[in-house]
Amino acid sequence: MNEEFDIKIGRRVRHVDVAGSTAIVRRFYSYPLVTVEWESTGRESTENMAYLVPVFYKSTVREVTSYRGTAIQVMAYVNCNREGERVVVSRWTTPIRKKGGEIEQPAGTITYRRITGAGLSVEELEPECIVVLEQLHPDIAARL
Incomplete structure (x- = not known):
């Protein structure tokens, strides 16, 4: 591997x-x-x-907002059936905040995680981690 x-x-x-x-x-x-x-x-x-x-399939780019902040998010599927395993990469445009409002990461932070499942049954294959742009797959980095 x-x-x-x-x-x-x-x-x-x-x-x-x-x-x-x-x-x-x-x-x-x-x-x-x-x-x-x-x-x-x-x-x-x-x-x-x-x-x-x-090769990733059907990658989408969208802006998301949550209690943690606002981010540009790229989601790319591992299989061509647009189901199952996928990667989620977020570039935070505002600081990432904890639930209490305390700043966890500054704006510009890029986070990466692999997940599977659909809807409420999402299972994390890897915990979310902070990465630098050079660590990302070239096709995904180009979308950010």
């Missing part, structure tokens, strides 16, 4: 140097190598995980 971008078997990925070409991860070879099947040709090749990034 790629520590930075969570590369898994069955996941659709693209090579950072090849625009528009996507592949499906078929199996792990010998770390850091994985075998992928290129969708355009059907051929398999062995690639270094460091050069593969996942």
Whole structure:
């Protein structure tokens, strides 16, 4: 598994140097190598995980306001069915505040979390954490 971008078997990925070409991860070879099947040709090749990034689907950008403050929020799905696992990235335009009104993080803070489920059954796959723009997937960072 790629520590930075969570590369898994069955996941659709693209090579950072090849625009528009996507592949499906078929199996792990010998770390850091994985075998992928290129969708355009059907051929398999062995690639270094460091050069593969996942493809996200149906990313949306919206402004949200809560008791914590106001943020620009990007939500991107991991699967093409627009259900299940997704990432939520928020860039706070006002300071993040605790319920008591005390400032927790200054404006400009970027938070990231992975969730799954729908509606009230949302389950956090990872707790919310603070990240810097350079840590984000390039497709998501471009939306902020």
